[in-house]
Amino acid sequence: xxxxxxxxxxxxxxxxxxxxxxxxxxxxxxxxxxxxxxxxxxxxxxxxxxxxxxxxxx
Numbered sequence: 001x002x003x004x005x006x007x008x009x010x011x012x013x014x015x016x017x018x019x020x021x022x023x024x025x026x027x028x029x030x031x032x033x034x035x036x037x038x039x040x041x042x043x044x045x046x047x048x049x050x051x052x053x054x055x056x057x058x
Contacts, residue, residue, distance in 0.1 A: 033040065
């Protein structure tokens with residue numbers, strides 16, 4: 001019986017990630033994408049070019 005009480009109490013705890021933390025993480029990620037947009041674009045283009053060239057050899 002004490003196990004059920006313990007589980008209920010654990011479910012009531014609110015130690016998870018809050019909305020503010022999630023928003024701050026998103027802001028930082030969006031900022032990094034904006035800063036490194038050209039590098040990311042060239043990296044993705046190079047990857048797709050390599051995929052196309054390698055797949056044509058199969």
